[in-house]
Amino acid sequence: MTSIKTIIAVSALSLISFGSFAQSISATGSTLDTAEARIAAKAKAVGAKSYTITSAHVGNRVYMTAELSK
Template identity: 50%
Template structure:
């Protein structure tokens, strides 16, 4: 029982630590390159890397990314 309880605590603490580092950001631009440039600038200001998670193109490009430190 103690082993199961310890394992659950370890998993919970790991999940909390990963959640603390990830941050979602968004940007819009007239082109994909323009929107990604805005994402890259935000990531650089935060001192983090980024991964684009969503992009939508209509009249403008809307992009969402997750920052990772």
């Protein structure tokens, strides 16, 4: 029973530590390329290894969000 509690505690703590690395950023631009370039620049500025675009909304302007990975 003690080992099960230990495994659950370690699992919970590992999820918390992985979650702390994720960071969301957003950018706007007149085109998809402009907005993505701004996302890439922000990711580089904070030292992220990569980013994943999570949403993009195109209207009069492009609004894009991304999640950074360190």
